[in-house]
Amino acid sequence: MTTPHCLLFDCDGTLVDSEPLLADEMATSLTAVGLPFVAEDYMGEFRGARFMNIVGELQRRHGEVDPERLKASEARMRSRLAERLVSELTLLPGVREALDSLARIPHAVVSNGPETKIRASLEATGLSDYFGDHLFSGYSAQCWKPDPCLYLHAATIMGYEARHCVAIDDAIVGVKAALAAGMTVIHLNRFPDVETTPAGAIAISNMHQLPTVIEHLSRRPTAAAH
The missing domain is CATH 1.10.150 (DNA polymerase; domain 1)
Known part of the structure; x- marks a missing residue:
């Protein structure tokens, strides 16, 4: 990428x-x-x-x-x-710092939950301004993870090819959906003792690590550079 x-x-x-x-x-x-x-x-x-x-x-x-x-x-x-x-409701540790650090990159929320629940969650935690109306619900799109269609739908509406998108998801159903969509996937694995990150995904244990991983992806050489 x-x-x-x-x-x-x-x-x-x-x-x-x-x-x-x-x-x-x-x-x-x-x-x-x-x-x-x-x-x-x-x-x-x-x-x-x-x-x-x-x-x-x-x-x-x-x-x-x-x-x-x-x-x-x-x-x-x-x-x-x-x-x-x-x-x-509370934010998970490191979320606001990660969003502030990565604000230059277009971003959206992609959730299996209803849009009303997504909006309520963002409003309750002060994240509404970070995402605006870039909210993609399985109920609105009528497709749900682990089907890749929800992530593909979000990428299309955002105007990007799947291969240029990075999905950040904590649930295995979401990680598998994004992998199937052809995206780079970061698995927020908060339960490493009982959950294994699927092959092909990048594991982090907390959101404080996300900016560093994104920076590493940004510096990864493309195939054309070899």
């Missing part, structure tokens, strides 16, 4: 520490409708996955739930989560 032209950031677990809140609310909501679930299930097995995919897998294990009951339960869950994001 030459100098990265565009940086595509996942949101939950990459920019903001929303996953513990989400996992807690999911556990309450899903268990109430007869789908046994604890917060550790999300962090251990389903991190980064689309909500309806999680529901589908739980129904395969525990039995079908009435769709209208599920719909109402999800609405209540998202309402409670929105309230908690406002008062409890």
Whole structure:
């Protein structure tokens, strides 16, 4: 890669520490409708996955739930989560410093979550001005990680070829999606004891390391230079 032209950031677990809140609310909501679930299930097995995919897998294990009951339960869950994001959400360490350091490079958020949730998270943590309207939601694009289509959609709208984009994602589903899209991928692996960075991705353990990695990528010689 030459100098990265565009940086595509996942949101939950990459920019903001929303996953513990989400996992807690999911556990309450899903268990109430007869789908046994604890917060550790999300962090251990389903991190980064689309909500309806999680529901589908739980129904395969525990039995079908009435769709209208599920719909109402999800609405209540998202309402409670929105309230908690406002008062409890925090940035992950090093995020603001990394964004300040890399502000010269065009950047966007690419998330499996709804756009309303992305906006609420950025507003609650003071990141809205960093990204403006460069927000790409699986619900808006109607495609979700680990399918590469969401990252490809974001790159196209931003005006860059996939090979000129760097995706920064903490979840394995997101890392695999960006790799399949043909992007350079940085895996924010905050759980190295239990999670292995997929082949082809660059591992970092915290966002303080991101500017150095981007600088290294910028200096990497191109094939034409050899």
